[in-house]
Amino acid sequence: MNRKLTNTIRFIMDEGIPAFIRDSRWFMYPFFWYWFKGKNLSTYMDFKKIAWGLTEDEFNGIYRELDCRATDRPTDLNEKCIQRMLSKLHPEAKTLLDVGCGRGHWLTLVGNARKELQLTGCDVFEEETVKKEFTFRKGSIYRLPFEDQAFDIVTCHHTIEHLPDLEKAISELKRVARKQLIIVTPRQRYYYYTLDLHLHFFPEKEYLQQVTGTTSADCVECDGDWCLIANT
Numbered sequence: 001m002n003r004k005l006t007n008t009i010r011f012i013m014d015e016g017i018p019a020f021i022r023d024s025r026w027f028m029y030p031f032f033w034y035w036f037k038g039k040n041l042s043t044y045m046d047f048k049k050i051a052w053g054l055t056e057d058e059f060n061g062i063y064r065e066l067d068c069r070a071t072d073r074p075t076d077l078n079e080k081c082i083q084r085m086l087s088k089l090h091p092e093a094k095t096l097l098d099v100g101c102g103r104g105h106w107l108t109l110v111g112n113a114r115k116e117l118q119l120t121g122c123d124v125f126e127e128e129t130v131k132k133e134f135t136f137r138k139g140s141i142y143r144l145p146f147e148d149q150a151f152d153i154v155t156c157h158h159t160i161e162h163l164p165d166l167e168k169a170i171s172e173l174k175r176v177a178r179k180q181l182i183i184v185t186p187r188q189r190y191y192y193y194t195l196d197l198h199l200h201f202f203p204e205k206e207y208l209q210q211v212t213g214t215t216s217a218d219c220v221e222c223d224g225d226w227c228l229i230a231n232t
Contacts, residue, residue: 007224
């Protein structure tokens with residue numbers, strides 16, 4: 001399923017079903033079974049409870065072994081977010097870093113649109129499917145292996161909502177960004193049982209701006225996701 005469709009389904013479930021039913025284990029179990037292909041359901045259903053006690057290696061290990069419907073698609077970005085970001089990339093930028101780059105889908109799109117940009121991807125583990133049209137550095141978002149203000153543009157998509165230490169991650173993203181920081185995260189209200197292993201929820205853009213310290217940033221909803229673009 002593409003991102004726009006899953007966001008639509010999530011909206012219907014979150015807004016159209018009474019909370020006492022929507023957030024009950026018995027109601028959500030079949031959805032978890034389908035989404036996670038019947039694997040490790042107790043871990044995923046109780047992820048919000050166990051995540052805070054995991055070491056970073058244990059936390060990353062859960063994602064390394066993750067096999068769900070979301071991992072079957074090339075990207076979590078929806079088309080509206082992609083087009084908005086491409087149109088808003090800083091015109092004077094020469095370098096771009098994507099943190100949590102996954103297979104590199106976004107970087108490939110940027111490379112096609114802005115061939116002059118030097119592109120770098122960073123993730124906690126290197127996938128065999130990562131494309132090599134850009135430089136790749138393995139590293140943690142909590143300790144990015146780059147100097148201060150190393151990149152004109154820093155992007156981070158569908159990542160911050162997963163992280164236990166959100167403050168430290170945001171600080172690192174801002175540290176390595178020279179001109180522009182772009183963050184995409186779901187517009188989503190909190191439920192205990194969500195099919196996405198999220199730990200943080202941003203139902204309103206003002207909360208996202210406050211948490212990221214970008215209160216004057218351009219932040220627009222794009223088909224169920226926030227697209228935040230801040231000058232640094």
